Amino acid sequence: MSTGRGYFGIGVEGITKETNLGNLARSAHAFGANFFFTVAPIISVKKVRSVDTSSAFDSVPYNQYDKLDDLVLPHGCQLVGVELVENSIELPSFRHPTRAAYILGPEMGNLSEETMARCDHIIKIPMHFCINVGVAGALVMYDRLISSGRHAPRPVRAGGPTEELVNHGAGLRIKLRTAQDEK
Structure with a gap:
């Protein structure tokens, strides 16, 4: 599911459960992440790879970093922390960077202070x-996917869109559906 512009990766710091990393890797693969990573994992990544039914580890580049100082991101990539802290930006109000790496905290804790200090943005799910x-x-x-502007807008009434997004070569534009189009 490429948005057509930019790229993103997603990772987690201090993960302690193989199933959670497997879930995140599979979701990263499904949403079209360009890479995923772990920082100081407290699990066997080999175990996760052995039960990876979506082949995420074979399809999406994966990097494991023993400590935050080892984390290397592409030039121009902004690190976005996902953490439920007071000064975080609420996700529905956040404009995603074109080039981003999202990092989540461990299951039973928070992102480290060191990681939060390195982040360009800290966001939270309300x-x-x-x-x-x-x-x-x-x-x-x-x-990130729905805010990319690559989908028809949601209708005012309940149900599916009444407009579609059409690619006419010079970019995307919105085309109103008519009763004639429905036949």
């Missing part, structure tokens, strides 16, 4: 308490 790291990652990637 909710009352933390959710599963794989689910949080999927929500961030979905928000």
